[in-house]
Amino acid sequence: MQITATQLKQNVNLLANIKNEDIVVTKRDKPFAVIVDYDKYHDLIDIKNQKEIKRKIKILESLPILEFEDKDYATIKSEMKI
Numbered sequence: 001m002q003i004t005a006t007q008l009k010q011n012v013n014l015l016a017n018i019k020n021e022d023i024v025v026t027k028r029d030k031p032f033a034v035i036v037d038y039d040k041y042h043d044l045i046d047i048k049n050q051k052e053i054k055r056k057i058k059i060l061e062s063l064p065i066l067e068f069e070d071k072d073y074a075t076i077k078s079e080m081k082i
Contacts, residue, residue: 002026008035053080 001014002024008014014023015035023035036044057080060073071079 005032 001017001021003011003014003026005025005027008023008025018035019037022037022040024031025033025035057077060077063073
């Protein structure tokens with residue numbers, strides 16, 4: 001679904017269907033914002049965070065064996081809740 005910011009202001013009842021369909025809000029015919037279900041938003045944030053953790057792990061794995069505060073890489077990785 002795509003609507004303008006003005007339409008959203010005038011039709012707040014459109015939010016009742018947010019569980020079934022995301023809403024793209026446009027401003028001057030350009031995408032301005034997306035309204036998504038709260039649970040979907042958190043799922044997207046979790047996916048983003050997991051990708052960031054995996055990216056950091058990949059960087060760590062490419063480094064030579066190092067110790068950080070008497071902890072090696074394997075220990076640090078095991079302490080990260082992945």
